Amino acid sequence: MYDINEWKHVFKLDPDKVISDEDLEKICESGTDGIIVGGSDNITEDNVLNLMSRIRRYFIPCVLEVSTAESIIPGFDLYFIPTVLNSRSTKWMIDLHHEAVKEYGEIMNWDELIVEGYCILNPDCKAAALTDANTNLSLDDVTAYARVAEKMYQLPIFYLEYSGMLGDLAVVEQTKKVLTKTKLFYGGGITSAEEAKHFAQFADVVVVGNVIYTDLKAALKTVEAVK
Numbered sequence: 001m002y003d004i005n006e007w008k009h010v011f012k013l014d015p016d017k018v019i020s021d022e023d024l025e026k027i028c029e030s031g032t033d034g035i036i037v038g039g040s041d042n043i044t045e046d047n048v049l050n051l052m053s054r055i056r057r058y059f060i061p062c063v064l065e066v067s068t069a070e071s072i073i074p075g076f077d078l079y080f081i082p083t084v085l086n087s088r089s090t091k092w093m094i095d096l097h098h099e100a101v102k103e104y105g106e107i108m109n110w111d112e113l114i115v116e117g118y119c120i121l122n123p124d125c126k127a128a129a130l131t132d133a134n135t136n137l138s139l140d141d142v143t144a145y146a147r148v149a150e151k152m153y154q155l156p157i158f159y160l161e162y163s164g165m166l167g168d169l170a171v172v173e174q175t176k177k178v179l180t181k182t183k184l185f186y187g188g189g190i191t192s193a194e195e196a197k198h199f200a201q202f203a204d205v206v207v208v209g210n211v212i213y214t215d216l217k218a219a220l221k222t223v224e225a226v227k
């Protein structure tokens, strides 16, 4: 399923974390719609290449979520490009993107690129600190960012990012209500099938990350719960 509009569930694998071949096989053959390779710490060309080539043994869409220009390598099905809408710095909204396009613009296959409008809501996650995100947002602020993403920037994805903590279900519900075309991705803190099901009521796509490394069985159960 290479059309993200059909997705409901994805796993996010971190190139900086260790996963055995056996566990990787379970993840790739779980019935999830795709694997996102991404993280915020120590993402290198080497660890991205290593993880990508291992995932490539399986018939599953494999996406690089770009977090540093230095770790972009060819061979993925798609490249997700985050732009952090609630960052206080233009660096994470447009500057790094400008630099990267200046470097790769001539050789880029634009059809492989999908821009994600990130709204980071966990003040304690690494991505919030890195991007100096203003996480002190009201519900109206969040839905306004969602509208900016869809109605003004026409972004294909609006990503409510609570990485490491379970988000506010009401925020996800209200955000979904203001989006018609843009797909709503939810990620953060999902550790059980039940939690995944709750967020899948409103999010178009539920992203499951850290629990893969702490409780694989629980991670695998989120697939069936969502699909």
Ligand SMILES: CC(C)=CCC/C(C)=C/CC/C(C)=C/CC/C(C)=C/CC/C(C)=C/CC/C(C)=C/CC/C(C)=C/COP(=O)(O)OP(=O)(O)O
Binding pocket: 014, 038, 039, 040, 041, 065, 066, 067, 068, 069, 072, 073, 074, 075, 079, 081, 082, 083, 084, 092, 093, 096, 097, 098, 100, 101, 104, 107, 108, 109, 113, 118, 125, 126, 127, 130, 131, 161, 163, 164, 209, 210
């Ligand atoms: C040669 C070749 C293949 C060319 C391809 C062309 C191509 C794809 C070019 C890219 C062009 C482009 C526009 C690139 C953008 C460059 C860039 C560096 C953009 C900035 C991205 C950004 C805003 C990063 C900030 C961090 C962030 C939001 C990361 C997203 C992932 C995330 C939040 C992960 C969670 O991290 P984790 O480590 O799991 O955190 P926890 O500890 O909380 O779990």
Ligand SMILES: O=P(O)(O)OC[C@@H](O)CO
Binding pocket: 012, 161, 162, 163, 164, 165, 186, 187, 188, 189, 190, 207, 208, 209, 210, 211
């Ligand atoms: O790792 P968790 O907390 O599941 O979050 C998933 C994803 O949104 C991280 O970017």
Ligand SMILES: [Mg+2]
Binding pocket: 014, 039, 163, 209, 210
């Ligand atoms: Mg993580």
